[in-house]
Amino acid sequence: MSDAAGDGYVIEVENLVKCYDDLTAVNDISFNVRRGEVFGLLGPNGAGKTTTVEILEGMRKADSGTVLIDGIDVRRQPKRVKNIIGVQLQSAQFFDHLKLTEIVELFGTLYGKKVDACSLLERVNLEEKARSYYPPLSGGQKQRLSIAVALVNDPVVLFLDEPTTGLDPQARRHMWELIGSIRDDGTTVVMTTHYMEEAEELCDRVAVMDSGSIIRLDTPDTLVEELLATGFTHDRQPKPANLEDVFISLTGRSLRDE
DSSP states (O other), X not given: OOOHHHHTEEEEEXXXXXXXXXXXXXXXXXXXXXXXXXXXXXXXXXXXXXXXXHHHTTSSOOSEEEEEETTEETTTOHHHHHTTEEEOOOGGGSOTTSBHHHHHHHHHHHTTOOOOHHHHHHHTTOGGGTTSBSTXXXXXXXXXXXXXXXXXXXXXXXXXXXXXXXXXXXXXXXXHHHHHHHHHTTOEEEEEOSOHHHHHHHOSEEEEEETTEEEEEXXXXXXXXXXXXXXXXXXXXXXXXXXXXXXXXXXXXXXXXX
């Protein structure tokens, strides 16, 4: 493998394999993620996306293969890797009786860092909820808090798992803008999503997985152009706008978090 810092790759995956009894969840996959890009892992349920991401995060051990994140071997030095990545947490991992500022500060202490909780909450448009508790938050606010917590250690790579699931159109568009701004600040983002429009909007490149294998990897535009070159046509002609655009136009772009 080449040096990540030297060739612009912040993640390098080579011949990764993970099996569960007779099931091969990840089947000898190799790919690289460029520094500063949004990289999407796409695929149907059971394709191997979650297992792959958990191995990259150091949460699950591969049976064979190598993963480097910023030049660090995940298998050999998982603690070092966890210090330079951010992982979007699920709601069950937050505390009901702490204010949002206290939650952010608590996670900062886990990395041995004193964080400016109010600035991080402002970063994700939660400054008005800084003194609120977790349970009353809306779905979009909870998702944004999970990202604020994932940013406490100023990560080199941020992992997002289905970041807009269950969000209304306004909250989803705001989440897209937040992810784009995180990328613009220089953080590499690796995300999974079942929303193809979301992947097309956000991802610089996507890897399409099925049955544990990567069956195609390229930019969304290239993949679409390749399909069109086969003679593919829609049953219905796509329009310049869709129903979500109508919804946003009629109801506005502002967040409805109350």
